[in-house]
Amino acid sequence: MQVILPDKTVVTRGDDPVPIESILHDLGILPASVIVLKNGKVVPEDVIASGDDQIRIIRIAHGG
């Protein structure tokens, strides 16, 4: 599966089913600081991703 990070870089991961929260944990990202899109739809972080899923992580905390 493809994981698009907040800075738009793309990371490829294995296809095994995994909760998105675990992906965030591996990347050192706090779930509360991001919104996660699975195949273009906003989802809770404990949703499972696998196979050809595309996960996009959007950072929500901005100054200003």
Added chain:
Amino acid sequence: MVEADRCSFCQEPAVIRGREQAERWCASHLAVHLEDRVREHIRENSLVSPGDHIAVALSGGKDSTALLLILTLLIPEWKEVSITAITVDEGIAEYRDETIESAVSITRHLGIRHHIISFPDLFGADLDTLIRRSGSGERACTICGVLRRKALAEAARMIGATKIATGHNLDDEAQSVLMNVLRGDLVRLVQDSSSGEPDCFIPRIKPLARITEKEVVAYLFVRDSYSELPECPYAGSALRSEIRSMLGRLEYRHPGTREALLRSQAAIRKQGGPPASSEGVRRCGRCGTLCNSEICQACRILESLGP
């Protein structure tokens, strides 16, 4: 049993889960849930009164956009209440132009009156110039915060507003409590700007103060109003940035930390003595605006930066 990816109320796909993970909301239930919580917070704290003209501080960023969307929905429920959006253009290169475009677009879409006021108009220079004069970006957020508050108050006065609504969310509020504690700033810790005390200041209300930052962004997604905007180039230098990360980690490991901080603040306020009176209020010796000292904070900052 509710599936992880389904709404607790209708079995549509969930977009967010509650902190205790027992509840999940789909797009439509999340929108209603958040709008209800804002309505309740406004009612419980009497933030809006009949006849109010609310100046909504609209930076064009996520919080103020969500605030404007929700207030626009709630306005018909209140007697003779009107709103005008106010945008302060500080003049921050490669940042503010995009957010102002976003502010203009949302006010046009909602049919809301919009007033833009700029730092050069009020203070003779934009923020980038003022920061260059200060010689370092370290004071950027302090300088910007003080001048932006003054600009907002000035614009609110010009349009005859009776309240100023800002988009501060639960995370912002908890961060502020911690920042004031760490700075030893007890005055700011106990200050309640929503009261308008002393009575010569325009009350500032925070209708999103019980909504988390994450809920705000999820709301914008479900209302199809989210746009990815650049980050303020000065944000990284702020103490708030460090507090935000620290509090984020604490909240993750100890859910409820943010609310606990706000409860502490409320308890301290109760012990903090009577509200400020208008006796200590005077006019700034430089600009004539109402303040608590001989020269207002904004004029002190501008003088420290030189011509």
